[in-house]
Amino acid sequence: MKYNILQRLLQAAAVLLGVALLIFVMLRIVPGNPIATMMGEHADAATIERMTAELGLDQPIPAQFCRYIADAFRGDFGTSYSLGKPVSQLMKAAFGNTLKLAVLAALFAWILGIGCGIIAAVRKNGVFDHLFMGVSLLGVSMPVFMVAMILQYVFAYHLHWLPISGTDSIKGFILPAVALGWNSAGSVSRLVRSTLLDILQEAYIDTARAKGRRQWGVLGIHALRNALLPVVTMMALQISSLLSGAVITETIFSINGIGRLAVQAISGRDIPLLQGTALFSTAVVILGNFLADCLYSVLDPRIRKEA
Amino acid sequence: MGQNMLEVRHLCASFFTQKGEVKAVNDVSFEVPRGRIVGIVGESGCGKSMTVRSVMRLLKYPGKIVSGEVMLDGRDLMRLSGREMAAVRGAEVSMIFQDPMTSLNPVMKAGKQVSEAVRIHQHVSSEEAKRRTLEIFEAVGIPEPARRYDSYPHQLSGGLRQRVMIAMAMICRPKLLIADEPTTALDVTVEAQILRIMKNLCGTGTSVLIISHNLGVIAQICDYVYVMYAGRIVEQADTFTLFEHPMHPYTCGLLNAVASLRLGREKLDTIPGVVPNLLHLPEGCSFSLRCEKCSGICASKMPDLMKTGEGHMVRCHLSGKGGES
Numbered sequence: 001m002k003y004n005i006l007q008r009l010l011q012a013a014a015v016l017l018g019v020a021l022l023i024f025v026m027l028r029i030v031p032g033n034p035i036a037t038m039m040g041e042h043a044d045a046a047t048i049e050r051m052t053a054e055l056g057l058d059q060p061i062p063a064q065f066c067r068y069i070a071d072a073f074r075g076d077f078g079t080s081y082s083l084g085k086p087v088s089q090l091m092k093a094a095f096g097n098t099l100k101l102a103v104l105a106a107l108f109a110w111i112l113g114i115g116c117g118i119i120a121a122v123r124k125n126g127v128f129d130h131l132f133m134g135v136s137l138l139g140v141s142m143p144v145f146m147v148a149m150i151l152q153y154v155f156a157y158h159l160h161w162l163p164i165s166g167t168d169s170i171k172g173f174i175l176p177a178v179a180l181g182w183n184s185a186g187s188v189s190r191l192v193r194s195t196l197l198d199i200l201q202e203a204y205i206d207t208a209r210a211k212g213r214r215q216w217g218v219l220g221i222h223a224l225r226n227a228l229l230p231v232v233t234m235m236a237l238q239i240s241s242l243l244s245g246a247v248i249t250e251t252i253f254s255i256n257g258i259g260r261l262a263v264q265a266i267s268g269r270d271i272p273l274l275q276g277t278a279l280f281s282t283a284v285v286i287l288g289n290f291l292a293d294c295l296y297s298v299l300d301p302r303i304r305k306e307a
Numbered sequence: 308m309g310q311n312m313l314e315v316r317h318l319c320a321s322f323f324t325q326k327g328e329v330k331a332v333n334d335v336s337f338e339v340p341r342g343r344i345v346g347i348v349g350e351s352g353c354g355k356s357m358t359v360r361s362v363m364r365l366l367k368y369p370g371k372i373v374s375g376e377v378m379l380d381g382r383d384l385m386r387l388s389g390r391e392m393a394a395v396r397g398a399e400v401s402m403i404f405q406d407p408m409t410s411l412n413p414v415m416k417a418g419k420q421v422s423e424a425v426r427i428h429q430h431v432s433s434e435e436a437k438r439r440t441l442e443i444f445e446a447v448g449i450p451e452p453a454r455r456y457d458s459y460p461h462q463l464s465g466g467l468r469q470r471v472m473i474a475m476a477m478i479c480r481p482k483l484l485i486a487d488e489p490t491t492a493l494d495v496t497v498e499a500q501i502l503r504i505m506k507n508l509c510g511t512g513t514s515v516l517i518i519s520h521n522l523g524v525i526a527q528i529c530d531y532v533y534v535m536y537a538g539r540i541v542e543q544a545d546t547f548t549l550f551e552h553p554m555h556p557y558t559c560g561l562l563n564a565v566a567s568l569r570l571g572r573e574k575l576d577t578i579p580g581v582v583p584n585l586l587h588l589p590e591g592c593s594f595s596l597r598c599e600k601c602s603g604i605c606a607s608k609m610p611d612l613m614k615t616g617e618g619h620m621v622r623c624h625l626s627g628k629g630g631e632s
């Protein structure tokens with residue numbers, strides 16, 4: 001088990017390094033000079049050349065990469081071209097907001113999704129089943145920006161229950177989190193429902209009932225844990241879609257988060273900032289998958305390695 | 308106290324499908340005397356599982372009990388509320404299933420699944436439940452009980468899993484143990500061990516109802532046998548009589564098939580034809596289409612169960628004449 005975790009951690013580090021290299025190379029082989037873009041149309045050739053040398057962009061790519069990695073280990077991700085501040089500082093400021101948004105969205109999606117999935121499965125073909133599955137179909141088929149706008153219109157503009165944007169209080173995060181989590185809630189609830197319905201047909205469910213467990217005992221003690229296995233896998237996969245959804249959500253709700261930084265970086269050809277945000281997202285996805293793997297082996301003894 | 312632990316009277320149970328009502332259990336009556344082992348035998352699909360699942364009130368959807376009485380030690384289980392029935396399951400009547408590979412929860416330790424059965428029905432500490440689990444593991448012949456307690460099902464062999472199932476079923480000392488083809492998925496040597504364990508347990512005061520499509524299993528442990536065909540009991544007798552003087556052509560066919568196997572004859576004596584579709588049963592006797600001795604009345608009228616000897620009943624118009632072949 002210990003060995004397994006160590007192995008996974010090394011794997012994760014290798015993936016991270018590979019992705020860093022990929023981002024790095026890609027950003028440098030796209031045509032166009034980022035410095036020229038940054039300085040605007042009126043910059044003269046001499047200034048551009050001086051800036052390029054100053055930022056080390058005239059060096060060969062392998063050398064640039066090694067320096068970048070070495071700096072990154074010290075927590076230095078370079079200085080943003082467009083905002084003129086260290087990337088690490090910009091990301092630190094944005095990280096808190098994105099974290100709040102993502103955690104709230106994930107909690108919303110997973111609690112609601114699992115809860116509704118269970119109720120729908122237990123009362124199969126009942127009112128709630130049809131209602132939840134109808135709504136969840138809307139959930140999985142509506143794009144994030146549309147959900148966001150509907151929520152803004154109804155709850156902020158019309159009912160004035162919640163702020164339309166801004167992050168002064170946690171209240172400001174509610175609508176963005178719901179908008180962001182909406183899709184995941186839909187797919188989680190559908191998955192929970194179908195998995196649970198399958199599992200309720202398993203022989204060990206009969207065994208549990210035959211030993212005297214009543215409905216909720218059978219469900220909570222025997223069915224749920226088995227049903228959660230595929231859900232954990234799905235949740236890990238959803239982390240990356242939550243992150244890309246965060247780009248849109250943060251923009252619509254004007255939240256200063258990593259997603260918005262990424263948008264700024266792309267539109268400004270801001271290579272250090274773009275590298276920083278991309279690397280951050282990759283790290284989060286890898287970490288999420290790692291945690292999901294750990295959770296999976298806690299839940300399912302069959303994949304644990306024999307001690 | 309009556310002398311029967313279980314009495315099932317006129318049980319009817321059906322699957323309500325889109326194509327119509329599948330009468331899987333059709334007016335079935337049988338009993339299990341105290342401290343006895345009773346068997347139900349019949350081909351796959353004749354309604355054996357449905358019959359015993361009705362006793363547990365654990366039918367698979369879309370199956371439903373239509374009518375009938377199920378008296379366990381004098382109490383009609385059909386009249387109990389869902390909650391009362393749950394209290395009976397595992398405590399007074401318990402059941403083990405055909406496939407030990409799938410009938411244990413894969414993510415729960417074997418020992419926990421057994422001690423759970425105690426803790427559902429009795430207010431005992433988890434230590435006490437564990438102690439009793441280890442005790443019953445010992446009794447059903449699980450080697451190294453303490454180690455097996457912490458094993459997960461996938462770490463156990465089929466035979467061990469079925470022992471765990473038996474332990475789970477027996478730990479509350481039920482009045483009745485129902486075993487639905489408990490050895491079908493196991494190989495022959497393990498089968499013999501499992502049957503011996505069940506026979507021993509029966510000696511400790513639990514009555515046993517065992518289902519099989521295998522006459523060999525029935526012959527080994529049963530005191531009394533019911534033969535089922537297409538949802539009905541077609542013959543019933545004590546084991547000796549049934550094997551020595553079978554009356555129903557279906558029973559004779561089953562026995563001949565086994566005998567020809569054992570004698571290693573060139574040609575296997577099988578019963579011609581297939582089990583009829585329960586949605587379209589023939590007008591008269593359900594077996595008439597496959598019966599060599601089928602005559603006029605057989606195709607038009609369903610025979611009643613008729614007594615042909617002490618404790619011996621047969622559902623055949625020709626009983627008495629049609630007998631031993």
Ligand SMILES: Nc1ncnc2c1ncn2[C@@H]1O[C@H](COP(=O)(O)OP(=O)(O)O)[C@@H](O)[C@H]1O
Pocket residue numbers: 322324329331349350351352353354355356357358368369585
């Ligand atoms: N879901 C179902 N829908 C309709 N008929 C079913 C269903 N499940 C089983 N049956 C029918 O019920 C009959 C009895 O099944 P069962 O009690 O499992 O037989 P056995 O245990 O004797 O093999 C079978 O003939 C089968 O075709």
Ligand SMILES: [Mg+2]
Pocket residue numbers: 352355356357487488
């Ligand atoms: Mg069966």
